[in-house]
Amino acid sequence: MIAHLVSQTTGGAAKCTISPGGVSVSGLCQQAASLHINVEYRSILPVLALTIGGLALLALSAVLPKRSRRWLYPVLTVVVGAVTLGLSIWQWYNVPPAKQGIDIGGQVFFDHFSVLFSMLIAVAVILSAIASASYLQRERLDGVEAYVLMLMSATGAVLMAEAATLIMLFLGLEIMSIALYVMAAYHRRRTQSGEAGLKYFLLGSFSSALFLYGIALVYGATGSVSLAIIRDYLSLNILANPGILLAGLALLIVGLGFKVGAVPFHFWTPDVYQGSPTPFTGYMAAVAKAAGFAGLLRITVGAFTYQQTDWRPIIWIISVLSMVVGSVLAIASKDLKRMLAYSSISQAGYVLVGVQAGTATGTSAALFYLFTYTFIVIGSFAVVDVVQGVGEGRPGIGAIRGLSRRHPGLAAAMLVLLLAQAGVPFTSGFIGKFYVIQASVQQGQYYLAVIAMVAAAAAAFFYLRLALLMYSAPGDGSVEGDLGVFSAGLEPVASLDGGRATAVAVLEAPPTEAVYVPASITLVLLITVGFTVVAGLTPFTIDFAKAATTLL
């Protein structure tokens, strides 16, 4: 059949022969050999698992009666995630030696880098599925759709990490994003959720368009969309007029910068994070960021490695802006999820510090940071989900007040996660910051390193403010009283009178009721906090991250 097709397209060249099964192609039809693709299935096992899992879930839901088993779909999603994780781990130990890791007609990579991201995304799916279950049941939104969307977006994210061509990268980006748009708008009865979905969709499709235009320009300049060919072409040729190439590169960075929520492409982040259902926000923060950075690393450090002098200053600026603007705006925000959104912007800045180094160390630092941040952010949003209560009724940061009295274990877990985000030693967050800064200093970027650390000090303020609120209790005999506790965070100088007006506005009524923590959330927190502490004490994941720097 193929032979027939080929002979037609090549004008009936007689010498063209294709053996049965398509193992080898010879003769004049070599030119059209791309029509025949040798599919190496083991290189795309995670994608297959996620896709088939998602479709199977859909099919199953059509067969089973509606609302048959409340825990069925999340458990199945966890199973799919676990299978993906298992396959990824198998892949990790069976990665082909370098230079042979491009499969399926040069469309996907099969290397440690892509496998590490498969693992990361599988972990994110597992944790988010567990964390979402109780939320969706509480909000009476449970059904199969959320989980299918989650698996679909994970498929896209893995595809982004595997992509060996810009077109595949774009495909992965779109598969992931479209599912995420729907997830953002998933809470039907909250207008904010719909608003978040619409905003994310409009701005996201705009950035996708920019990204696509970037691909077109890069293709125009180099004649290929394959990352490896682009790299080779640029290593051998010096463009007389690199304008088109650089414009294309800039557009690619803009498109991916949007996905990772880096300043100045961050404007959607707070609104979308705030409006989306809380566990989905955590998922989004983990997966979209990871996939975006996977693409960014492939493009900048991978394909455009010979253009470092061009893109490193750009990333430098974006990184500094993200860290500074994220930290400062987080201090000013009074909504819990919004604050964490700005915090995620500043965290993206730290990953960019690793990207900016442009070296293998920098790449592995960025990978380590992303891996540990996945756990931290999903855990944090799980806590936020619990303290916000039904219908996300307590959005303000006052919701977390007195948590140590209401649920000491939850407060302790949140404390660890907050300290990890602030980068306090003995948490994975510290090792992550240490690693990116190390990579940066290694490249002589002292100013960037100092700015990053000073921004971390500013960021420590709002993480600590949350810790303070959790561990302060009304009526413990201090002169400061209830409101002072809050204004101490917002308006440092005003202790008794000055901060009262603001404090009242934000803090309608201090929460006193006991917090109900479902067993599933407890499980998520045990995993995330456990990983955060263990990775901070014995950074075994660093070895994984170090091995996964094979970008091209």
Added chain:
Amino acid sequence: MKTTGIPLLNIIVFLPLAGAIVCMLPFWSSWSRTSGPDHEPTLVRNVGLAFALVELGFVAYLVADFPGGAAGFQFISSHSWIGTFGIRWALGVDGISLFLVAMTALLFPVAMFGPKLRGNGRSFMGWMLLLEAACMATFLSLDVFVFFIMFEITLVPGYFVVAGWGGARRNYAAMKFFIYTFAGSAFLFVAIIALVFLAAPHNGGHETFSLITLAKISSSLPHSDQVLIFCGFAIAFAVKIPLVPFHSWLPDTYTEAPTAGSMILAGILFKLGAYGLLRLGIYLVPRGAADMAPVMLTLAAVGIVYGSMITIMQKDLKRLVAYASIVDVAFIVLGFFAFSSQAATGGVLEMVNHGLTTGAIFFLVGIIWERRGTLRFSDLGGLQKSMPVFAAIFLAVVMSAVGLPGLNGFVGEFLVLAGTFLTHRWWAVVGTVAIITGAIYLLWAYQRVFQGRVLNPANENVRDITWREITAVTPLLIGIVFLGIYPKPFLDRVTPSVNYLLQRVEIAAPNAHVPASTTKLSVNVPDDQNVETPPTTVPAASSANQSGGAG
């Protein structure tokens, strides 16, 4: 190098940590409700105190076992930790850190036992023991990475002690304390990593964070790099100490902290910074330290004068003591950067003195606060009549701070001033101001609080010091008197290490005005692997030039 059969230093670091974990276990809360008056959680408090006392026992053994006259690190224990980065869990103690460790071990039980404790005793004990473990690890670490993370981690318990048990504006104070120090540490962090990377090519391409290895390599780094790295260190430690332009967090934090917190913050936490200046600043980058010494000396001199002036103007006793700390630390820095053996030894002694004295003063001030509920001079006065014993103890401690001969303060101040005069005459002259103004503000404070007629009826019947409080303050008083009368055991152990430090400066920077007479004092610099053997024959200029010019 001295070793022991038991992992002594690891025990010293991990014992308080174990104590912290035990104290934070949840089951205490159900027991403590039924015990003690005023809901004071006595049981958990005693358990925490027991840990601190056992710790003190181990440290006492360490001090007794420490060989006099040895300059190198003793009791070294080293284990691989994060091999990827060349980070090791390495501990060791030398003459400089020995007495800081001893002071830490002494001050913590006093702070945990003495002041009346309100609120959640369980977590208070937990945080305090955690703080003790972190302080110990900072003083004992022989790996700059371990030093850094321990230096940082002290902020967390410090923050929670201030925020949880402090005064009216405690949240603001705690936050300010944390953010200031955290921001300062940014420079320390970058400087450490920069040093490690610049040193890596000289270490066969391997990154190492080992203090000893880095010290061997760092002298061959380019001059300008050393200066920049030193500046990074200096900024971080200047915030922590704090030196004058970076001091604005200090009065708030010291004032708002609970009594035990003030004792530890003032007594120990700032020593981490001062110790860091010695151990990281002068020891690791001697050339940078020598180049920046004029700046540090000037900042110290400014700190002495400026700090004295603000201290005199204070209207609140606790705030006065807090500002007085600024003067004391400036004095210590002056001693370090004079680069003479006497001054630096005096600086180390002053660190210990300040820990004992300020710890005692904050404790006594806390007692007044408990009794009277105010510390404003205008509300106090004539307390001597109703609390004579207390007044006597207070006066003894004040005299130590003022520098009365026979008490520890005199020895330290004398050594610093005499040593500074050898090398930096005019700075010593400015430093002398501290002696005079110290007497002014402290004695005037004493006068306003304890003497005169009782104008405020609330001051007529104030309960005198209790036996429990006397028990708490006695160890500090013994230390004050002992070091004042017989500082020889102290000096015997500190001086060799200090001399070794200064020799490094002299070798790295021959023009740093290290007086030749001081380094000749150095005895028994060991030839073991810990200490880079200095050139034994001193045809000073040529050999110094060679080793200095090697970089």
